[in-house]
Amino acid sequence: MASFIQLLVSGLATGAIYALIAVGFTLLWQTSQTINFAQGEFVMLPAFFVLAAMNAGASFWLAALIGIALSIVILGVLFKVIIIDPMLKYGVLPLVISTIALSLFLKESVKDFYSSQAQPFPALVPAIDIHVFDAVVSTQSLAVLAVAIVTVVALNLFLNKTRVGRQMQATAQNATLARILGVSVGRMALYTFLLNAVLVAIASILVTPIYLAKFTNGETLGMAAFIAAIIGGFNQVRGAILGGVILGVLDNLSAAYISSQYRGAFPLIILIIVILLRPQGLLGRIEERSV
């Protein structure tokens, strides 16, 4: 029972991180028809921004802010303006291919220009073990969980209670209708990219202490984001959160019971099962195209 609680807590923490990444991914798809195959690398990269800032002398918290700011500029604004906007007129396929190339580009750039070795990354809080009913839970997991929950709640408040947030949702559901109602669709799209940049930066800071900063982080994290988004239902933000949490918990539980050699296979098998049995995901609706 004790180990189950441990696994559950760490699973929720991982799941919360997956949820943040998956939500950003889903928002980009909903609002701008952008399937961002480089989402994993987007999570890998901000940690390196932080490390670089720290190498230049900044304290961890300052470096974290710098990392988030750089993320907003590069992964938000530049990504949209330089890569996405010129491609929209060609349709979804060239866009997906471009983000595939981007993921390769980012991964190799970090490998070649920073380091191919895993770098340690400072945790948010010192790792102390707390004892809860016999179970040993690390403060790190709790901190991650806390930050992730706060972020998700803040996100929900933003999307549902603020005018801009509601406009973003309207654009995501029906851009044409939103435009008729006076919403600046182009601006909403930009905000979505900025929002994604913030989410991936936060996720990066939360997850990198565990994984260490390595150029290959994007592979597993990206895959986790896609699977979480698909499990939840590709076009639902709530679904992305649910999918992320489910994936995190199942992943951690399975780690205890499946051989380490096939550790990475479990999420992939979940993906294949979901696609086979319920391709629209848990919360998604089967989409139709009218003419």
Add this chain to the structure above:
Amino acid sequence: MTRLAGVVVTGAALAAVVAPFFLKPFGIFLISTWVVLTIAAIGLNLTLGYAGQISLAQGAFVGIGAYTVALLTPMGVPFFAAFIVAGLLCFAIGWVLGYPALRVQHHYLAFVTLAFSTLVFLVLRNEEWLTGGIYGIAGTPRPSLFGWSLGGARDFYFLCLGVLALLSLATWWMLRSPWGRAFVALRENPIRALSLGLDTRRYTLMAFAIGSSLGGLSGALYAPLVQFIEPNSFTLNLSFNLLLMVIVGGSGYFFGPFLGALIAVLLPEWLRVTEGYYLIVYAAAVMAMMAFCPTGLLGLIERTAKMLRGRRKAAVTQALTEGAGP
């Protein structure tokens, strides 16, 4: 095909036939690699360029084909039988993978093939009893044809070239048939195609399965070519490289894969993972290409040719339009 294009293709074909007589063994190895990769690229071109689906598992299918032959031939199975088994196996796996994934929109196939690629790598690496794990399989023998050994570099090259020629012919036949028309319809206007009775799902699935089987056939030739295979040769990197090949060459063009594979092979140190900055440059080039010319090099060439013929054509079209109707 225009007359100029016909001349270029014939010239290239002739060059391909005489080249090995002027090259040292490493050069022959390089062009053999080009031939083998072109086969995989032709398959991916079918999936991507004709059916409009992204497959990130073509490298895995090459791996499956390679391991199939590497395991069967030492057991006494004739190469050509193992070759066919590799193709059929990959066709079946492609069908099974694609069937559920293609029921949905949103390019789910991309994610499924991504996951599949990783799974295949894990199996190849972990199941040492079958695949030799990280130690790989060495010494895959090269076949003989009617008692004539094809072990030599030049002889094996001609075998590969022959297979490429046959598969190209088969692909050309398929594209010339009503299936080819169906693929164009699928790509240009799937909604209209559906309303005309065209089962878009079936055709897409077929393209993906055939494309995957071509990947397997490519792998079947790859094993005796390099004579040592290991899981690291068939990671996502190979799938990415094949994807880039198809795109740079020109996706949806018959000769795109030939051109794309040639470029990829001429860039140095292709197969072993010590590329240096090559991948960064390649990835950046693809992004630029997608922004300006998503139809690749052949697309660029075609667009330029059209522009040059443009004025004459515009005049003719205008005359026809004005002359239409009662």
Add this chain to the structure above:
Amino acid sequence: MTAVLEVSNLRKAFGGVVAVAGVSFEVRTGEILGIIGPNGSGKSTLFNCVLGQLQPSAGEVRIDGKLTTGMRPCDLNRLGVSRTFQLLQVFPQLSVRDNLILAGQEHQGSMASRLFGRADAGLGDAAGQMIEFFRLAHLADEPAGALSYGQQKLLDAAMAFMAGPRLVLLDEPAGGVNLTMLGNLRERLHAYHAERGATFVVIEHQMEFVMALCTRVLVLAEGRLIAEGAPQDIRRNPTVIEAYLGH
């Protein structure tokens, strides 16, 4: 006379917006039925539901008595139902001839036989005849994308007829077509109808086109059927006039 198409209580809602609010009608064999109505009356949504492009929220569609609600468009086509489109029409990179062959090829044999058979699936002559019928002979080998809008509309109709359908649904065939071409189109539709005895259902805005072509007219407004009858009567119907003027 039997009904080729029966629509019963068809309803389609998109979230809170009800586009079609329970429509029922019948189309008899050999009719040319027109469906008119102001913008937003649900005509296109109704069409798309009948043709399998959309899943109705409720209601039934029957073709020749067979339940076809929610069937995929390609399966409906195999049952002898064809359509033209308001916007997406032809395959621009294929020639006119190839467009027509494509339109009929899926009805020739099986998928396998099509791979190993003739490149034109045996439809070379049929395509030639259709080209003649629609007077597109001088454009036969041009890429369809090079045709004028009106010519593409003709080709669109020709494609819908290639498989010899029993029921043809035309979605705003007259939209954006100049007067000369319009007359040509209407005349060709009449000729096809007379020759083959097919049943037509036409959605249209342009009153004159509908009045000249159709034998019976249904009027839709705000997702409901508000009137039905012969064209001359509909033209004078006060409910109909108000529906149009009120918008």
